[in-house]
Structure formats: C-alpha cells, structure tokens
Amino acid sequence: MQVEIxxxxxxxxxxxxxxxxxxxxxxxxxxxxxxxxRITSIxxxxxxxxxxxxxxxxxxDIVLMTGGLGPTKxxxxxxTLAAYFKSKLVFNQSAYDNMAAYxxxxxxxxxxxxxxxxxxxxxxxxxxxxxxxxxxxxFNHQGKVLVxxxxxxxxxxxxxxxxxxxxxxxxxxxxxxxxxxxQVFNIPEAILAEQLEEWEAGIPDYISLAYLPxxxxxxxxxxxxxxxxxxxxxxxxxxxxxxxxxxxxxxxAEEDKPINELLADVLKQNQKTIAVAESCTGGxxxxxxxxxxGSSAYxxxxxxxxxxxxxxxxxxxxxxxxxxxGAVSQPVVEQMALAVKQLMTTDYAxxxxxxxxxxxxxxxKPVGTVWIAIAGDFGVKSQCFNFGKLRAxxxxxxxxxxxxMLLKKIKEQG
Amino acid sequence: MQVEIxxxxxxxxxxxxxxxxxxxxxxxxxxxxxxxxRITSIxxxxxxxxxxxxxxxxxxDIVLMTGGLGPTKxxxxxxTLAAYFKSKLVFNQSAYDNMAAYxxxxxxxxxxxxxxxxxxxxxxxxxxxxxxxxxxxxFNHQGKVLVxxxxxxxxxxxxxxxxxxxxxxxxxxxxxxxxxxxQVFNIPEAILAEQLEEWEAGIPDYISLAYLPxxxxxxxxxxxxxxxxxxxxxxxxxxxxxxxxxxxxxxxAEEDKPINELLADVLKQNQKTIAVAESCTGGxxxxxxxxxxGSSAYxxxxxxxxxxxxxxxxxxxxxxxxxxxGAVSQPVVEQMALAVKQLMTTDYAxxxxxxxxxxxxxxxKPVGTVWIAIAGDFGVKSQCFNFGKLRAxxxxxxxxxxxxMLLKKIKEQG
Numbered sequence: 001m002q003v004e005i006x007x008x009x010x011x012x013x014x015x016x017x018x019x020x021x022x023x024x025x026x027x028x029x030x031x032x033x034x035x036x037x038r039i040t041s042i043x044x045x046x047x048x049x050x051x052x053x054x055x056x057x058x059x060x061d062i063v064l065m066t067g068g069l070g071p072t073k074x075x076x077x078x079x080t081l082a083a084y085f086k087s088k089l090v091f092n093q094s095a096y097d098n099m100a101a102y103x104x105x106x107x108x109x110x111x112x113x114x115x116x117x118x119x120x121x122x123x124x125x126x127x128x129x130x131x132x133x134x135x136x137x138x139f140n141h142q143g144k145v146l147v148x149x150x151x152x153x154x155x156x157x158x159x160x161x162x163x164x165x166x167x168x169x170x171x172x173x174x175x176x177x178x179x180x181x182x183q184v185f186n187i188p189e190a191i192l193a194e195q196l197e198e199w200e201a202g203i204p205d206y207i208s209l210a211y212l213p214x215x216x217x218x219x220x221x222x223x224x225x226x227x228x229x230x231x232x233x234x235x236x237x238x239x240x241x242x243x244x245x246x247x248x249x250x251x252x253a254e255e256d257k258p259i260n261e262l263l264a265d266v267l268k269q270n271q272k273t274i275a276v277a278e279s280c281t282g283g284x285x286x287x288x289x290x291x292x293x294g295s296s297a298y299x300x301x302x303x304x305x306x307x308x309x310x311x312x313x314x315x316x317x318x319x320x321x322x323x324x325x326g327a328v329s330q331p332v333v334e335q336m337a338l339a340v341k342q343l344m345t346t347d348y349a350x351x352x353x354x355x356x357x358x359x360x361x362x363x364x365k366p367v368g369t370v371w372i373a374i375a376g377d378f379g380v381k382s383q384c385f386n387f388g389k390l391r392a393x394x395x396x397x398x399x400x401x402x403x404x405m406l407l408k409k410i411k412e413q414g
Numbered sequence: 415m416q417v418e419i420x421x422x423x424x425x426x427x428x429x430x431x432x433x434x435x436x437x438x439x440x441x442x443x444x445x446x447x448x449x450x451x452r453i454t455s456i457x458x459x460x461x462x463x464x465x466x467x468x469x470x471x472x473x474x475d476i477v478l479m480t481g482g483l484g485p486t487k488x489x490x491x492x493x494t495l496a497a498y499f500k501s502k503l504v505f506n507q508s509a510y511d512n513m514a515a516y517x518x519x520x521x522x523x524x525x526x527x528x529x530x531x532x533x534x535x536x537x538x539x540x541x542x543x544x545x546x547x548x549x550x551x552x553f554n555h556q557g558k559v560l561v562x563x564x565x566x567x568x569x570x571x572x573x574x575x576x577x578x579x580x581x582x583x584x585x586x587x588x589x590x591x592x593x594x595x596x597q598v599f600n601i602p603e604a605i606l607a608e609q610l611e612e613w614e615a616g617i618p619d620y621i622s623l624a625y626l627p628x629x630x631x632x633x634x635x636x637x638x639x640x641x642x643x644x645x646x647x648x649x650x651x652x653x654x655x656x657x658x659x660x661x662x663x664x665x666x667a668e669e670d671k672p673i674n675e676l677l678a679d680v681l682k683q684n685q686k687t688i689a690v691a692e693s694c695t696g697g698x699x700x701x702x703x704x705x706x707x708g709s710s711a712y713x714x715x716x717x718x719x720x721x722x723x724x725x726x727x728x729x730x731x732x733x734x735x736x737x738x739x740g741a742v743s744q745p746v747v748e749q750m751a752l753a754v755k756q757l758m759t760t761d762y763a764x765x766x767x768x769x770x771x772x773x774x775x776x777x778x779k780p781v782g783t784v785w786i787a788i789a790g791d792f793g794v795k796s797q798c799f800n801f802g803k804l805r806a807x808x809x810x811x812x813x814x815x816x817x818x819m820l821l822k823k824i825k826e827q828g
Contacts, residue, residue, distance in 0.1 A: 012436075012437070012440075012453070013440050013449075013450045013451065013452070013453065014440050014441060014444040014449075014450065015436075015437040015438060015439070015440030015441030015442070015444065015450075016437075016441070016624070016626055017437070018432070018433075018434055018437040019432075019433065019436070019437070019453075020432055022426075022429070022433070022455070023426070023429035023430075023431070023432040023433070024429060025429070026426070026427050026428050026429030027428060027429030027430070028429070030427075030428040030429065035427075035428075036427040036428065036429075037427065037456075037457055037462075038427070038454065038455065038456055038457075038462075039426070039427065039433075039453075039454070039455040040452065040453070040454050040455075041436070041452065041453040041454075042451075042452055043451060043452075048451075055469075188520070188521055189484060189485060189486060190485040190486075190525055190527040190528040190531075190547070191521060191525060191527075193485060193486040193487075193527050194525050194526065194527055209488070210424060210425060210488055211484060211486045211488065212425055212430060212431065213484065213566070215568075219430075221425075221430065256430070276697075276718070278697070278700070281701075281704075282697075282700045282701050282703065282704025282705070282709075282713075283690075283692070283696075283697030283698065283699065283700025283701040283704065283716060283718065284697065284698075284700075284701040284704075285697065286692070286696050286697025286698075286700075286701075286718040286720075287695075287696050287697040287698040287700075287701045287809075289696065290695075290696025290697065290698075290718075290720060290770075290809070291696070291805070291806065291809065293770075293771065293772055293773065293805055294773070295696075295720075296720060296721070296774075299696075299720050299721075300720060300721040300723070300724055301717065301718045301719050301720040301721055301724035301728070302697060302717075302718035302720075303715065303716075303717060303718070303728075304690070304697065304700040304704075304715045304716035304717070304718065305715050306700075306704060306709075306710060306713050306714060306715040306716075307710065307713075307714040307715055307758075309714070309759075310714055310715035310758055314715070314757065314758075343728065344721075344723075344724055344728075345723075356704075356707075357707065358707050359707065359708070360710075386519065386520075388520070390545065390568065391705070391707050392568075392705065393568065395701075395704075395705065
C-alpha cells in the first residue's frame with residue numbers, strides 16, 4: 001500500500017531545519033507494510049500546497065502531511081485544506097479541550113492565537129494531540145485518506161504511533177515486510193558487488209537487495225515482501241549463511257546498529273570495562289562510546305594524547321620509540337593501549353595514532369596513515385590503515401575501525 | 415532564481431538514511447541567492463525518476479539530483495538520464511581518470527563495476543569528483559540545467575562547493591547578496607524576538623532577518639539583496655551596533671563560525687595552548703577542537719575522567735570532595751580544570767562534570783545539571799548550567815558552553 005509524505009515549511013527548503021520526520025515516518029510505516037513512495041518538501045503557500053496534494057492523490061491512496069499548523073499567521077495549512085475540500089473552518093470542542101489541557105499549568109490563560117488553533121475544517125475528524133496545541137486532522141476523501149499533523153517531531157510521532165498507523169492498518173490491508181540488514185566492513189562497494197554476483201542471482205524474486213554504502217562499510221539490506229513469514233525467515237537465513245561462506249571475515253553484524261552500540265552490547269553482556277588512548281581521533285572514540293546512555297557501566301575514561309609530550313609523560317610511552325619510530329607507529333600505539341588499560345584498570349583499551357591531515361604527511365607516512373591498537377586479556381594487537389586524505393573521514397573511520405577491531409576480537413574469543 | 419532538488423533512493427523513503435544532503439544544499443544555495451522551492455525524494459525506478467524530472471523542469475530552470483550513482487545494479491540514474499535525454503552511455507576518459515586516481519592505493523586494480531562508473535550519457539559534461547568514484551554530471555537542456563551528483567555527502571558537498579554553485583552563479587544572475595550573521599547566546603528565541611521588536615521594525619526593506627535557533631543559541635542572519643554594496647555595508651554595521659546596545663552581553667560573534675573555530679582563532683592569535691578534562695562530555699570537547707586542521711598548534715590533550723576513580727587517581731581530585739559534594743559539583747570541576755592544566759602544562763583548560771541523563775538525576779541535581787570550569791592565568795572560574803533532559807543535547811550544549819566560557823574570558827582580557 002503506497003503512502004506519500006508532504007512536509008510543509010520554508011525552513012526545510014533553506015536548510016534551516018533538517019527533515020528528520022520523514023525518515024522516522026518512513027521507517028514506522030515500512031515496518032507495518034506500507035511503502036512510502038515519495039516525500040515532497042514544499043513552501044507554505046496555498047497554491048503550492050493544493051498542487052502538491054492534487055499530484056499526491058493522483059498517485060497514492062494515503063497522504064500524510066506535516067507542518068504549517070502553528071498559531072502564527074505564516075501557518076496556513078488549515079485554511080488551505082478547508083478550501084481544498086470545499087469545507088469551512090469551524091470551532092471544534094475536542095480540539096479546544098485538548099489544547100486547554102495541554103496549556104494548563106504552562107501558560108496563564110489561552111490567548112487569541114492559541115484559540116484559533118481550535119478551528120478546523122468542518123469535514124475533518126480531529127485526532128487527539130496530547131503533547132501540543134495544534135490539532136491532528138484526518139480527512140476521508142473519495143476513498144482516500146489525508147492526515148495533517150504538526151511538524152514538531154514529538155507531536156507527529158505521538159499521533160502516528162497512537163492513532164494514525166493503527167487506523168491505517170485497520171483500513172488498508174498490507175502485505176508483510178521483513179527486513180534483514182547485514183553489515184560488511186573493509187570491502188569497497190564495487191568489489192563486494194563483484195564477489196556477490198552469483199549470490200545475488202540466487203535471491204528469490206520476492207526479496208530485494210540494497211547496498212547502503214558508508215565510508216569503510218556497506219550495509220546489505222534484504223527486504224522480503226511476503227504473506228508466508230516462515231518461508232521468508234527460512235530464505236533470509238539461508239541467504240545470510242551463504243553470505244558468510246563468501247565474505248564471512250568481513251561481516252560484523254546481522255542487525256542494523258551502529259558500531260558503538262554493538263560494542264556496548266558485548267561489553268555489557270560480558271561485564272567488561274574499557275578505556276581509550278586517543279591521538280588522531282582526539283576524543284571521538286570516547287565521545288561515541290559515551291553518547292549512549294548507560295555507558296558509565298563499561299566506560300571508565302581515556303587519555304587524549306594529542307601532543308607527543310602527553311604520550312611520553314602521561315602514558316609513559318618510550319621516548320626513544322617516539323623519536324626513532326615516530327608517534328604514528330606500531331610500538332607507540334601498542335604502548336598507548338597497554339598504558340591506558342593499566343592506568344584506568346580496565347579489561348580492554350583502544351588506542352589510535354595517525355595523520356588526520358590535511359598537513360603532516362610524509363612519503364613514508366602519507367596523510368591518512370593510522371595505527372590502531374587494542375589491548376585485553378589477549379595482550380595487544382595492532383593494525384595499520386590508510387583512510388585517505390580527508391580529515392573528517394579519517395577521524396570517523398579511525399574511530400569506527402578501533403571499535404570494530406575490539407568488537408571482532410571479543411566475538412572471536414566467544 | 416528557483417532550484418528544485420530531487421533525491422533518489424529507497425533508503426530515504428523507508429527511513430534507513432536521513433536526508434541531510436538537501437538541507438545542506440538548501441543552505442548553500444540560499445547563501446548565494448538561489449531559492450530551493452521543492453525537495454522530492456523518490457524511488458530508484460526509471461519511470462519515477464523520469465516523471466519527477468519532467469515535473470521539476472516544468473516548474474524550475476535548475477534541477478539538482480543526488481543519489482543512484484553507485485557501481486551496483488540497483489543504481490540506475492545514469493541509464494535513466496541517458497534515455498531521458500535521448501543520449502547513450504559512452505566511456506568518458508576524464509571520469510575514468512578521476513576514478514583511477516581516487517582508487518589508487520586503496521584497491522588493487524579497477525574492477526568491471528568501477529569501470530562501469532566511467533560510462534556516462536554522451537550529452538553530459540563530467541565534473542571532477544576528487545573524493546569518490548562516481549561521476550558528477552552536468553546536463554544543459556533547453557536553457558535549463560540538471561546536475562546529477564552522488565548521494566554520499568562528502569562527494570556532493572565537494573562537487574557543489576568547487577564546481578556546481580560557482581557555475582550556477584556564472585550562468586544565472588541572482589542579484590548581489592550580502593549576509594551578516596550575529597551569534598547570540600543564552601536567550602531563548604521567543605524572548606529574544608520580544609526584546610528586538612523595535613530594532614526589527616527599523617530594518618530597511620531590502621534587508622531581511624532570519625532567526626536561526628539552535629539549542630542554547632540563536633543566529634540572527636541579516637540578508638541584504640542590493641546593487642549598492644556600500645549602503646548595505648553601512649546599514650548592516652548600524653544595525654549591528656544597535657543590536658549591541660540591546661543584547662551586547664549575549665553577542666559572542668559577528669561571523670557565522672562554529673564556536674570551536676572562534677576559540678581556535680583566539681588561541682592561535684595569542685599563541686596559547688589548551689587541555690581538557692571531560693566527564694559528562696566524554697571526549698566531545700577534544701573531538702570538536704581536533705576536528706579542525708592545525709589544532710595540534712594549540713591543543714595538547716585531555717583526560718576523559720568518566721569514572722570517579724579516574725577523577726581521583728589521574729586528576730588527583732580530592733576524594734572527600736568527590737564523596738561529600740559529589741562528582742557534579744563546583745570544587746570537583748574546578749580541581750579537574752586546574753589539574754589537567756598543570757598535568758599537560760597548558761595556558762588554559764576546560765573541565766566538565768554533569769548528569770547527561772536519561773538516568774542518574776536526583777532531586778537536588780536533576781538530569782541536565784552540568785558544572786563547567788575554565789582555568790588560566792586568571793585562576794579558575796566555574797558555572798552551573800541546566801541543559802534539560804535530552805542526553806545528546808546535554809552533551810552538545812555542555813561542549814559549546816565550555817568553549818564559549820573560555821572564549822569570552824580570553825576576549826574580555828583583550
């Protein structure tokens with residue numbers, strides 16, 4: 001069943017606000033068997049809104065709209081929809097009660113702008129919005145559905161979860177959709193596709209494959225549209241197993257989670273702790289780890305050893321190694337990992353030292369050269385990478401590669 | 415001059431990837447006097463792509479397209495565009511050379527799928543893509559322009575900055591545009607707008623004002639569309655001066671630079687060095703500082719003291735203070751700043767300790783409570799903030815507030 005999303009607001013078009021609503025809606029709808037086939041972001045003028053709505057109804061039975069429902073005069077969605085459906089704005093008691101309940105205790109009294117929010121097109125049905133003052137409006141139109149929701153993410157999400165998706169499911173029959181995402185590391189997309197040519201040819205017709213590349217990794221997404229869940233699960237499992245035969249070394253996850261979460265999972269599961277010693281990543285591994293709530297259970301801390309003196313004085317890296325081998329070298333990064341593990345008395349440590357660029361490269365060690373070490377009960381392991389010329393990408397890839405090296409090692413050990 | 419953006423890829427529609435490209439493009443184009451009037455995200459089928467292109471060309475003279483240019487067979491943009499323009503795919507030496515240069519040192523040899531990326535519609539002009547293997551393609555079509563770019567953000571951004579925007583500016587006249595951005599800290603948008611009501615009323619008609627709110631700060635962007643640069647500069651200066659009269663205390667920059675760059679500027683200018691001691695920010699201040707190239711000139715390193723034992727053992731914070739006042743307290747954060755400054759022998763230090771949430775709050779210190787200290791030749795200064803309930807926002811705001819406190823102090827000292 002096809003769904004289109006229309007998002008309204010100049011702030012989206014001039015890049016003042018990133019539209020995260022549509023992706024959230026796309027995922028929520030997709031999980032329930034609806035296909036979002038188009039997302040359109042438009043300016044808030046009556047003409048543009050009406051045209052976009054006409055086009056969407058030509059293609060799809062369900063149109064979900066967000067934005068343009070605020071109390072100020074630049075928000076014209078309601079007036080436009082009233083005109084579009086040849087209806088008129090009328091006072092709606094349930095919209096008023098909802099707004100009054102929301103504002104109670106927040107502001108003194110209801111001003112005229114807010115009161116205006118209780119007026120809705122006569123032809124619509126008002127859906128509860130317990131987390132804001134704007135009405136959520138459901139329109140039935142010649143067997144098709146339009147839902148107009150606020151653009152404030154929490155209001156849209158609440159309406160979608162509590163009312164819109166359940167109602168759509170009751171009205172429209174959807175097939176069943178099963179996704180399986182396999183994350184692959186350290187094979188460029190083109191080489192991966194070549195290696196998987198035969199495997200791809202064996203994918204049943206009802207399952208589709210997408211390559212989702214990011215720097216350093218590719219997510220392979222298999223999507224089964226089916227009425228026979230059991231068969232689909234069987235086929236997806238067989239495809240995954242066949243994939244391990246070809247590129248098992250490079251698969252690091254069978255779920256669509258970022259590396260910091262995957263690492264957090266194994267650390268929590270095994271009740272292990274970790275510390276970091278960061279040179280070229282400058283604190284980003286620590287930042288990625290601590291961006292997850294609950295990280296204090298396994299993350300103890302780290303040393304950002306950007307300057308060589310910090311490597312020598314705080315991490316006690318051998319000065320002769322720093323001078324003779326250089327900061328970006330195997331002995332230095334291994335000593336960093338071992339030192340921080342000991343200093344912070346953790347089970348594991350990750351250390352990085354590299355040339356993030358754009359300056360500082362030499363012929364022997366060009367920009368992008370990064371040494372990464374992990375330490376643990378297995379001793380210390382290290383690897384040299386080259387992540388290319390871009391500073392931001394170098395930092396990001398070094399961060400992910402460090403976490404991934406440790407994740408793989410822990411998983412290997414069982 | 416109107417521009418439409420078309421983004422191609424099922425991953426956008428099912429919410430697997432959030433479209434951040436369009437917002438970036440919208441802002442970059444808007445800065446140069448182009449108006450993005452519509453953003454459309456569509457599935458990667460030939461029929462849908464051709465239809466979307468037809469519709470966009472009916473409305474606009476410039477269409478920018480991203481996505482669907484990977485080496486794998488689910489990427490069909492090139493074939494579709496060749497058919498659309500009644501052209502055919504031909505081998506392009508410059509696309510090949512670009513790809514070969516990019517792949518050199520990364521992979522051994524160029525495989526058949528990558529080689530396929532060097533084939534482009536005969537009617538297009540290939541624009542250099544120094545940061546990836548996909549071609550950037552420029553089409554002239556009945557006085558209108560289509561540019562097809564890869565969906566990988568860094569590739570799109572590089573092409574836009576280096577080639578697409580400059581070429582569009584040369585081809586289409588957009589009038590002269592002068593932007594002036596004033597950054598304001600620590601006043602919520604609604605209160606700021608109230609305070610500036612009279613000032614706003616005095617803005618000449620040819621200058622427009624936009625409030626660009628971010629957590630903790632508002633950027634006020636004045637945009638003059640003019641033929642008389644001199645008058646515009648004069649008016650913008652007068653408006654800025656008038657702004658200082660009203661909210662001078664809260665203005666921290668007259669240029670649109672992020673705080674880490676502003677701090678880097680004053681540190682380099684005064685040849686000073688800095689270190690960080692991070693608890694709740696978990697390495698993010700270090701990460702923000704080191705995301706700038708050349709940061710090794712002023713950043714020496716830091717301690718991520720996430721666990722209290724690290725605060726006590728590595729930073730030598732008084733154990734009684736940790737126990738009696740708690741980690742999130744003035745004495746602890748001040749000791750952290752002074753200790754890391756001494757340990758790393760720097761001129762300045764920033765320290766953070768807070769409750770990022772969602773757990774760990776108490777009645778006395780709710781989630782969002784953050785103590786921040788700065789240390790320098792002025793001794794140590796600290797301040798307590800509350801940044802609310804959201805973890806990611808707490809970390810971001812603590813990071814920016816710490817850098818800002820130091821930036822203001824250094825500027826005060828002259």
